[in-house]
Amino acid sequence: MARVFSGIQPSGVPTLGNYLGAIRNWVPMQNGDESLFCVVDQHAITVFQNPGELASATREMAASLIACGLDPDRCVLFVQSHVPAHVRLGWIFNCIARLGWLNRMTQFKDKAGKDREAASTGLYVYPNLMAADILAYHATSVPVGDDQRQHLELANDIAQKFNHDYGVEFFPRIEPMILGVAARVMSLRDGSKKMSKSDPSDQSRINLTDDADTIALKIRRAKTDAEPIPDHMAGLEARPEARNLVGILAAISGTLPENILREQGGKGFGAFKEVLVEALVDHLSPIAAEMKRLLNDPGAVDAALHKGAARAAAIADPIVAEAERLVGFLPPR
Ligand code: TYM
Numbered sequence: 001m002a003r004v005f006s007g008i009q010p011s012g013v014p015t016l017g018n019y020l021g022a023i024r025n026w027v028p029m030q031n032g033d034e035s036l037f038c039v040v041d042q043h044a045i046t047v048f049q050n051p052g053e054l055a056s057a058t059r060e061m062a063a064s065l066i067a068c069g070l071d072p073d074r075c076v077l078f079v080q081s082h083v084p085a086h087v088r089l090g091w092i093f094n095c096i097a098r099l100g101w102l103n104r105m106t107q108f109k110d111k112a113g114k115d116r117e118a119a120s121t122g123l124y125v126y127p128n129l130m131a132a133d134i135l136a137y138h139a140t141s142v143p144v145g146d147d148q149r150q151h152l153e154l155a156n157d158i159a160q161k162f163n164h165d166y167g168v169e170f171f172p173r174i175e176p177m178i179l180g181v182a183a184r185v186m187s188l189r190d191g192s193k194k195m196s197k198s199d200p201s202d203q204s205r206i207n208l209t210d211d212a213d214t215i216a217l218k219i220r221r222a223k224t225d226a227e228p229i230p231d232h233m234a235g236l237e238a239r240p241e242a243r244n245l246v247g248i249l250a251a252i253s254g255t256l257p258e259n260i261l262r263e264q265g266g267k268g269f270g271a272f273k274e275v276l277v278e279a280l281v282d283h284l285s286p287i288a289a290e291m292k293r294l295l296n297d298p299g300a301v302d303a304a305l306h307k308g309a310a311r312a313a314a315i316a317d318p319i320v321a322e323a324e325r326l327v328g329f330l331p332p333r
Contacts (some may be wrong), residue, residue, distance in 0.1 A: 002175070004029045005139035007040040007080070007130070010061040011049065012197030013249025016206040016280075019068065020251045021051050021145030027069035029143060035075040036137055037065060039305075042080045042087065043130070046123040047111065047198070060291075063301050064208050067290035076315075078308030080133065085316035089132035089323055090125075096158050096165070097128045106150060131155035135171050136316040143177040146184040147194055152176040166326045182251035188222040191240025212281045219277045220246075224269040225247050233258060234256060242269075249276050273291035 006026055007178055008018060027036050039061045052205060058079055071129075071148075102108065105127055108197075112119035130151050134142055135158075135217055142152055149155045152174055158173035187193040187204040195205045203218055210218070230236060236243040243257075249272075250257040264272050294301055326329060 002034075002141040002312055003139040004031070004035040004143065005038070005134045005137050005143045006036075006143050007038040007043070007063075007133055008061060008065070009044045009197075010039050010041055010054065010057040011044045011045040011047070012057065013207040013209050014061065014064050014068075014183075015195050015197050015208070017145065017182075017185035017195035018197070018282075019208060019260055020180065020185055020248070022143060023065060023068045023070075023279065025143045025177070025179045026065075026075075029141070030071060030075040032074065033076060033315060035313060036139065037070055037075055037077050037314075038080050038133060038312075039065075039078070040080045040133065043126060046120055046126050059298055059301050059305075060295065062305055063294040064287070064291050066294055066301070067287045068208070068306070072304040076311045077304065078312045079305050080307035081304065082305070083136075083312045083316060085136045085313060085320040087130050089136045089316075092162075092323060092327055093128040093132050093135075093158050094125050094160050096178045097125075097131075097154070101154055101157060102127065104150075105154070107147065127151045127154045128158065131158045134174055135159055136320050137312075138172055138174050138319055140174055141177055142174055143179060146178050149176055149178060162323075168326055170323065170326060180251060181247050181257060185248060185251075186240060186244040188244075190219060190223065191242075191244050204258050206280065206284070206303075208284060209291065210284070211288065212285060215280050216277045216290050217286065219273050219280065222273070229261065229264045229267050229269070231261050233261065235261070245269075245272070245276060249279055252279050 006022060008022065009012065014023065026037055039058050041058050044054065062077060064075060066072065093246060102124060108124060111123060131154065134155055144152070155174055159173065162171055163169055175295060185195045186194050187199060189201055189204045197205070206215055206218060222245065225239055225242060227239070229242065229246070236246060246257050246260050250260045253260070264275065
């Protein structure tokens with residue numbers, strides 16, 4: 001089976017979007033050293049993070065991944081900054097990727113906003129480090145949400161150019177795995193924006209740590225339109241908020257939106273939202289409880305991450321050392 005790599009930024013608590021679009025798909029892919037999951041703290045600081053909060057957010061992110069079902073004994077779970085191979089290869093990739101390629105990245109444009117001159121240079125070259133995260137392990141299967149598609153295409157361009165420039169077949173081709181009906185969960189306040197940990201409005205997202213009352217309140221307040229739930233897919237057309245809520249219920253219930261419409265079609269949003277709240281609370285409460293339990297013993301989470309970093313480094317170090325040799329660096333010993 002192909003080696004799996006994926007990452008998540010500790011720039012906040014994981015959202016329902018992270019969970020349905022990515023984390024939930026990681027759980028069945030656990031396969032010892034062939035599956036690596038990384039809390040990418042170096043990516044997080046491309047936008048300023050409060051230093052007092054970053055370390056605890058990193059630990060909390062790891063705890064929530066474990067609470068969602070990742071088992072540090074059945075996969076490699078670790079923190080990006082603990083494995084220097086990522087930045088070593090990231091630097092080489094900064095020298096492979098072209099400015100023109102990075103200029104096309106839509107996520108940079110979104111995140112930098114209007115004042116692009118004020119964005120950090122790290123935010124700009126971020127996709128190069130992301131390519132290094134994956135290729136330092138020669139990983140080929142990358143389960144992510146839809147918003148990462150463009151970054152993975154860039155990673156393939158970088159791998160190909162490296163191979164071409166140095167006349168080798170060293171880096172493999174990456175296959176994006178964009179899975180399920182919830183590869184793009186949208187904001188609860190605006191069906192045209194993705195649900196995001198960094199959205200200023202907490203009402204726009206469900207956090208995996210939200211309690212039952214908070215989930216109920218956010219769903220009841222979620223933006224909708226005046227029509228009832230349709231009974232067929234065409235009825236969701238041009239109704240982004242309705243489509244989003246139906247998609248969330250389908251994903252959380254492990255079924256297809258078609259089946260949800262068959263059951264719920266004709267209901268008003270009031271009644272539909274109560275069904276959605278119940279499904280979300282049933283599914284997410286045990287995760288939040290487990291996360292709380294894990295964080296009662298932060299030392300145990302840190303120990304698991306340190307073990308993970310050693311296993312990750314054992315895989316990445318020889319691959320990155322070989323990349324450095326191919327580039328022509330004098331071996332350190
Ligand atoms: P991040 O931290 O923004 O998100 C982590 C994962 O969650 C997915 N996701 C979503 N899926 C569906 N709907 C949403 N609203 C939603 N929001 C987020 C993301 O697609 C992602 O899979 N660049 C990455 C982290 C990263 C990475 C990597 C991923 C760094 N290196 C190497 C894969 C391989 C990011 O910022 O994810």
